[in-house]
Amino acid sequence: MISTVAVLLWGLAALLATAVLAGAVSRRAFATRLVYGTALVISAALLVTVASHLASNSGEVSAITLPLGLPWTGARFRLDGLSAFFLIVVNLGGTITSLYGLGYGQHESAPHRVLPFYPAFLAGMNLVVLANDAFAFLLSWEFMSLASWALVMSHHRDEANRRAAYIYLVMASFGTLALLLAFGLLAGPAGTYAFDAMRTAQPGPLAAGAVLALMLLGAGSKAGLVPLHAWLPLAHPAAPSHVSALMSGIMTKVAIYGFIRVVFDLLGAPAWWSGVVVLLLGGITAVLGILHALMEKDLKRLLAYSTIENIGVIFASLGLALAFKANAMPSAAALAFTAALFHVLNHSFFKSLLFFGAGTVLTATGERDMEKLGGLIHRMPVTSFVFLVGCVSISALPPFNGFASEWLAFQAILQSPELPQWGLKVIVPAVGGMLALSAALAAACFVKAFGITFLGRARSAVVERTHEVDRWSLAAMAVLAVFCLLAGILPGLVIDGLSSATLPLIGDRMPVQAAQPWLSIVPIAESRSSYNGLLVFVFITISASLAAFFIHRFASHALRRGIAWGCGFDQAAPAAQYTAASFAQPIRRVFGGFAFRAREAVDMPAPGALEPAHIKVDMHDVAWETFYQPIAGAIDFATERLNYLQFLTIRRYLTLVFLYLVILLLVLALWP
Amino acid sequence: MNGLTFDIAHLLAGSLVLVSFMMLYQDRLFALINVFALHAMVLALSVAWQAYIQDAHHLYITAAIALVFKAIVIPVGLHRIIQRLGIHRDIETAVGIGPTMLAGIGLVTLSMVLMLRVTPEADPLAREDLAFALSIILLGLLVMVTRRNAVSQVVGFMSLENGLVLAATGAKGMPLVVEISVAFSILIAFIVIGVFLFRIRERFDSVDVGALDDYRGERQ
Numbered sequence: 053m054i055s056t057v058a059v060l061l062w063g064l065a066a067l068l069a070t071a072v073l074a075g076a077v078s079r080r081a082f083a084t085r086l087v088y089g090t091a092l093v094i095s096a097a098l099l100v101t102v103a104s105h106l107a108s109n110s111g112e113v114s115a116i117t118l119p120l121g122l123p124w125t126g127a128r129f130r131l132d133g134l135s136a137f138f139l140i141v142v143n144l145g146g147t148i149t150s151l152y153g154l155g156y157g158q159h160e161s162a163p164h165r166v167l168p169f170y171p172a173f174l175a176g177m178n179l180v181v182l183a184n185d186a187f188a189f190l191l192s193w194e195f196m197s198l199a200s201w202a203l204v205m206s207h208h209r210d211e212a213n214r215r216a217a218y219i220y221l222v223m224a225s226f227g228t229l230a231l232l233l234a235f236g237l238l239a240g241p242a243g244t245y246a247f248d249a250m251r252t253a254q255p256g257p258l259a260a261g262a263v264l265a266l267m268l269l270g271a272g273s274k275a276g277l278v279p280l281h282a283w284l285p286l287a288h289p290a291a292p293s294h295v296s297a298l299m300s301g302i303m304t305k306v307a308i309y310g311f312i313r314v315v316f317d318l319l320g321a322p323a324w325w326s327g328v329v330v331l332l333l334g335g336i337t338a339v340l341g342i343l344h345a346l347m348e349k350d351l352k353r354l355l356a357y358s359t360i361e362n363i364g365v366i367f368a369s370l371g372l373a374l375a376f377k378a379n380a381m382p383s384a385a386a387l388a389f390t391a392a393l394f395h396v397l398n399h400s401f402f403k404s405l406l407f408f409g410a411g412t413v414l415t416a417t418g419e420r421d422m423e424k425l426g427g428l429i430h431r432m433p434v435t436s437f438v439f440l441v442g443c444v445s446i447s448a449l450p451p452f453n454g455f456a457s458e459w460l461a462f463q464a465i466l467q468s469p470e471l472p473q474w475g476l477k478v479i480v481p482a483v484g485g486m487l488a489l490s491a492a493l494a495a496a497c498f499v500k501a502f503g504i505t506f507l508g509r510a511r512s513a514v515v516e517r518t519h520e521v522d523r524w525s526l527a528a529m530a531v532l533a534v535f536c537l538l539a540g541i542l543p544g545l546v547i548d549g550l551s552s553a554t555l556p557l558i559g560d561r562m563p564v565q566a567a568q569p570w571l572s573i574v575p576i577a578e579s580r581s582s583y584n585g586l587l588v589f590v591f592i593t594i595s596a597s598l599a600a601f602f603i604h605r606f607a608s609h610a611l612r613r614g615i616a617w618g619c620g621f622d623q624a625a626p627a628a629q630y631t632a633a634s635f636a637q638p639i640r641r642v643f644g645g646f647a648f649r650a651r652e653a654v655d656m657p658a659p660g661a662l663e664p665a666h667i668k669v670d671m672h673d674v675a676w677e678t679f680y681q682p683i684a685g686a687i688d689f690a691t692e693r694l695n696y697l698q699f700l701t702i703r704r705y706l707t708l709v710f711l712y713l714v715i716l717l718l719v720l721a722l723w724p
Numbered sequence: 725m726n727g728l729t730f731d732i733a734h735l736l737a738g739s740l741v742l743v744s745f746m747m748l749y750q751d752r753l754f755a756l757i758n759v760f761a762l763h764a765m766v767l768a769l770s771v772a773w774q775a776y777i778q779d780a781h782h783l784y785i786t787a788a789i790a791l792v793f794k795a796i797v798i799p800v801g802l803h804r805i806i807q808r809l810g811i812h813r814d815i816e817t818a819v820g821i822g823p824t825m826l827a828g829i830g831l832v833t834l835s836m837v838l839m840l841r842v843t844p845e846a847d848p849l850a851r852e853d854l855a856f857a858l859s860i861i862l863l864g865l866l867v868m869v870t871r872r873n874a875v876s877q878v879v880g881f882m883s884l885e886n887g888l889v890l891a892a893t894g895a896k897g898m899p900l901v902v903e904i905s906v907a908f909s910i911l912i913a914f915i916v917i918g919v920f921l922f923r924i925r926e927r928f929d930s931v932d933v934g935a936l937d938d939y940r941g942e943r944q
Contacts, residue, residue: 703869710865714834721838 056105057114057131063098067175078164084157087167092150099143130184133552138181138309145302146174153294155524159415165206173199177306186235186245197224203295204287216286223283230270234263250318274307276360278337279675289352293411300359301404305396316557327375335486338364342493343647349422349632351410362399366392369461382560384467391460398453402445405532409439416518422632427510431518436506441533443498451589453539463575500635509626541585544573729777736770737856744863749821757802760879764794767886774893819870831862853894860887885910
């Protein structure tokens with residue numbers, strides 16, 4: 053009987069073979085259908101394999117060691133509850149993205165730059181999740197990074213894309229360096245790179261703190277944790293839209309998997325302050341991410357910034373789980389951890405959906421700038437509807453899935469008074485406030501995203517000529533919209549499914565939700581709180597139908613004429629509408645001062661002059677200017693100086709080597 | 725191990741260091757090559773003595789290789805190269821003899837202090853041997869650094885390799901394959917460098933490596 057992990061590895065080998073095949077045939081006309089079709093079939097097969105493994109023998113670990121890679125080490129792979137959950141996220145996303153790609157890929161201008169790397173990227177993400185030793189993990193991680201980098205570079209004639217890809221590459225290498233050092237610390241002096249050995253070893257408090265910091269740098273930079281997020285809103289939108297969906301919806305989750313794997317699994321018992329660090333970073337990330345998103349007028353960049361916010365929510369939940377775990381409160385820790393995983397799943401659904409929507413809009417209109425869109429709901433009704441579903445889900449409105457997971461996160465926050473440390477007692481509610489703020493701002497952000505893009509009147513001529521896109525894309529988005537709704541009204545099923553991931557890492561699980569009457573979910577006990585998505589859904593459906601019925605039935609049908617002085621709306625100039633910038637202006641005024649160092653200046657012409665007045669807004673990315681620019685400047689300075697070394701004579705090179713050797717020997721001789 | 729065998733091994737290794745010092749102040753190419761031949765000969769003696777006291781017969785082969793190739797074939801070859809290049813009258817040092825000798829003394833001191841400090845529990849013969857070997861390696865590097873002529877840089881490189889062989893033979897149990905492969909790689913390096921010398925000469929009418937820098941259009 054062949055083990056499940058071996059089956060999965062064969063699937064991944066098939067994906068890699070597809071990548072090679074795609075490299076060979078990518079210029080042919082049939083290549084797009086062939087590659088996305090094959091990726092779709094393989095991803096679905098992987099998904100079914102993992103799901104059936106979970107269903108038939110949940111919790112059972114399947115491991116394999118391949119004679120690849122470093123001699124005497126091999127490459128270890130392992131499938132347990134946590135990796136099974138993330139494999140489902142990855143392959144569900146991969147399946148639906150491939151479905152979308154069947155349609156969207158037809159519009160690709162340079163398919164030979166996308167097709168070979170797409171299956172490779174999928175395989176890389178799968179391999180990271182399956183890896184069971186540091187070597188295999190880092191190799192897969194780099195493979196994933198490089199494949200996605202190639203996809204970001206696919207439209208390389210655009211200067212902005214090249215810059216984004218460059219920054220992405222630098223940040224990815226930096227992140228891998230941090231991971232390498234973290235694994236080095238975990239391996240200890242004995243140099244055992246297998247995860248099984250790391251799991252049993254317990255590093256000292258100093259080493260554990262250093263590993264946590266390095267994981268926050270390494271996995272956090274890939275996931276988009278503030279202040280390491282600056283590459284993300286550049287790189288994710290630069291890729292083709294379905295790849296943006298994969299990067300934003302799935303790859304950031306793989307980074308979170310890496311964080312969970314090391315911090316919750318390999319590192320052993322956490323210290324309570326590690327929870328504080330992760331919580332605070334998560335809260336700050338959530339608020340800053342969504343504030344940036346609100347300021348954006350580029351639809352895909354807005355979605356990328358919103359990814360940062362969701363990553364913040366997930367990290368805050370993980371921080372809570374760490375804090376509860378450190379204080380031996382397993383049921384609360386299981387609640388927070390489940391909330392994090394549930395949000396991982398949900399975000400992969402709605403962020404993919406929204407990026408697909410943005411890609412559809414981009415295909416139909418050629419525009420990403422919201423200020424030039426508007427009124428698309430008349431031209432693209434289906435896309436508008438599914439995009440609305442995505443917006444409602446990501447804004448955490450019931451009955452959709454975003455609400456269920458964020459509600460769980462807040463339920464976990466409400467457990468904080470039972471924590472013994474005063475630091476946590478103070479910080480957890482503060483972070484809760486930040487999450488609440490970010491949830492409210494997210495709602496505002498997606499009101500803006502949907503309202504400016506799809507509602508109102510067209511702001512440019514190109515919108516008037518658009519029409520709905522192909523059926524593959526629409527089908528993919530519709531499937532995701534249905535998933536968003538299902539996970540929202542049946543959260544109990546998802547929560548029960550997550551128990552196999554929670555149980556080994558936390559030592560506890562949430563109460564069995566299937567046992568609850570009427571599909572309610574109960575985080576701790578029914579006397580404290582419960583939520584029934586189905587009930588809310590039924591209530592909303594009935595009340596909305598009734599309201600619609602009453603309005604249509606009893607509202608006045610009398611003919612109305614507009615008045616002559618229509619408050620500026622009598623002339624149908626689209627420029628008179630709300631714009632993305634004007635919608636965000638109140639929020640910019642409130643938060644801009646500290647979050648963006650925003651300055652507004654009105655440039656008023658002299659009385660009698662005929663030129664128009666201007667309002668200028670000057671905004672800064674604080675993280676970029678505080679962290680990135682000084683480091684980049686220092687590196688430039690150092691390389692400028694070291695460049696001198698490239699042009700020495702042979703004898704001077706010899707002398708340098710010689711002197712360095714002598715200095716090293718001297719250090720050795722004089723070392724006490 | 726009795727005192728006499730130890731003393732002889734010590735004497736041979738010490739004279740190798742002494743010959744390395746002699747190399748430092750030769751400013752004529754022929755003299756330098758002759759000293760190098762002497763260096764290789766002393767090395768061959770030393771290795772042969774090690775073979776005798778360790779009762780390791782394969783080391784005799786190493787000694788023979790050192791004698792044949794390094795003490796005879798390579799010096800004769802270098803003599804011919806120099807005659808064909810017509811540079812036997814050149815006088816060349818980039819750094820004065822006095823400072824070079826002082827630096828050499830400093831390097832030997834450094835390697836003695838270092839080796840005696842980091843290997844307190846090792847076999848005393850191997851310990852002294854390693855200290856001498858490190859001195860020879862550093863002196864060989866010093867020759868390479870202080871010369872401007874490509875031929876003398878080759879000689880410095882070869883004397884450095886002699887130090888490596890000394891270290892390898894002092895440590896018991898080094899397989900013969902390693903030594904033979906090291907010796908052959910050195911021989912091949914010699915051939916390659918010899919070919920390159922003529923190529924450089926053809927192109928620049930000089931084997932002064934400074935000419936390469938002029939060709940690159942950069943500062944000396």
